[in-house]
Each structure stands twice: as structure tokens, then as C-alpha cells.
Amino acid sequence: MPADPLTISAACTACGACLLTCPQHALRPAPGRPRVLRESCTSCGECVEICPADAIELTP
Structure with missing residues (x-):
């Protein structure tokens, strides 16, 4: 199984900014963090840029 294209750390505050920003709608609300x-994520990085907690990284 391929790795997730993004890593969302425990620093996530679940503010929802990434959910609203993702042009592919590749993030879904979930308990604790998105x-x-x-299959939908294109690794565009828009969620990384918008995250106020710096909790999202693109997976190498």
C-alpha cells in the first residue's frame, strides 16, 4: 500500500483551514486531525502553506 502523500502531525489543531483550501477536496474531517x-491528493502543497500550526508536510 502506498504511503499517504501528506503527513499531518499531532500539532494539528483541527481548525479546518486545510479542508477549505484543498482544490481536490482530498482532506476529510476525522477525530483528532483530518x-x-x-487517491484524490495531488500533492499540490496548498494545505501545507495555509496550515497555521505548520502541522502538514508533503511526504517525500
Whole structure:
């Protein structure tokens, strides 16, 4: 199984900014922190840039 294209750390505050920003709608609300829909994520990085907690990183 391929790795998730994004890593969302425990620093996530679940503010929802990434959910609203993702042009592919590849993030879904989940308990604790958003869930990445790997089949939809294009690794554009918009969620990384908008995250106020710096909790999202692109997976190498």
C-alpha cells in the first residue's frame, strides 16, 4: 500500500483551514486531525502553506 502523500502531525489543531483550501477536496474531517484521501491528493502543497500550526508536510 502506498504511503499517504501528506503527513499531518499531532500539532494539528483541527481548525479546518486545510479542508477549505484543498482544490481536490482530498482532506476529510476525522477525530483528532483530518484524514487524507490518497487517491484524490495531488500533492499540490496548498494545505501545507495555509496550515497555521505548520502541522502538514508533503511526504517525500
